[in-house]
Amino acid sequence: MSIYENVVIGNFLFGLGMALGARARTNIQPPVSINLLQQTPLDPMLGDALLQGSRAMRILEFKRAENSSQKEASKRRALEAILGNKQWKPLAELSRQVHWYIESSHSVSKLDFTICPYLDFEHRSHLVGPTFQEMISNFADELSSDGPSRSALFKQYLNLLILTSKKQSTGSGAMIVFMSECGELRYVAVEHFHELDLHLDKYHDLVRGRASHASELRRQEFERLQLQEKKKEYEHEIQYGPR
Numbered sequence: 001m002s003i004y005e006n007v008v009i010g011n012f013l014f015g016l017g018m019a020l021g022a023r024a025r026t027n028i029q030p031p032v033s034i035n036l037l038q039q040t041p042l043d044p045m046l047g048d049a050l051l052q053g054s055r056a057m058r059i060l061e062f063k064r065a066e067n068s069s070q071k072e073a074s075k076r077r078a079l080e081a082i083l084g085n086k087q088w089k090p091l092a093e094l095s096r097q098v099h100w101y102i103e104s105s106h107s108v109s110k111l112d113f114t115i116c117p118y119l120d121f122e123h124r125s126h127l128v129g130p131t132f133q134e135m136i137s138n139f140a141d142e143l144s145s146d147g148p149s150r151s152a153l154f155k156q157y158l159n160l161l162i163l164t165s166k167k168q169s170t171g172s173g174a175m176i177v178f179m180s181e182c183g184e185l186r187y188v189a190v191e192h193f194h195e196l197d198l199h200l201d202k203y204h205d206l207v208r209g210r211a212s213h214a215s216e217l218r219r220q221e222f223e224r225l226q227l228q229e230k231k232k233e234y235e236h237e238i239q240y241g242p243r
Contacts (some may be wrong), residue, residue, distance in 0.1 A: 004187065015136045020143065024179075027178050042193065055148075095117065101121035155194075
């Protein structure tokens, strides 16, 4: 029996959707771009999946334990060599936050994962990384949290990966998904992959502004009800005396 990478990827994405849905009751759900890159021109440049918001990003490489790749090792070493340059130090730190290697193995009914930053996957036997569930939960937390945009930094890292691959960048497009005011899913097509950061910032600000407006309306309604209650108490005191 073989459990192929695309099966693991599908379950990762479904789990991420469930995790974000659970957080939707207390957090604003930001726009996210989900890109499966297997068998596309961006696959050898970036990885199997690119999941990006304006505040959080994951570049994921999925492998089966029995399917080791010398090409992947060469790609990692080339990236490590470039990030060893002092000028790229901020991106070296970012790499270990956003760029991950997920290796799966199974026996009978048990499925095991070895997860580590992509830069470290050749030394993974000595590392203790997050579980598959923690990987999903941590990313869902980052996507749901507020904070300044990191899109420019993410774009720098993505461009560096393309540069490292020594392949010509393509005009591949992307998609963004977000929740409308009435709770319906909305999809936006981005014609050029390199414009993804600008569109994510735009829709993040749109959703955030809409949520702030809704919060302000709830606050005003709460104050109105409080004043209404105080008015009733005052009228009662005038008519019947203090309670």
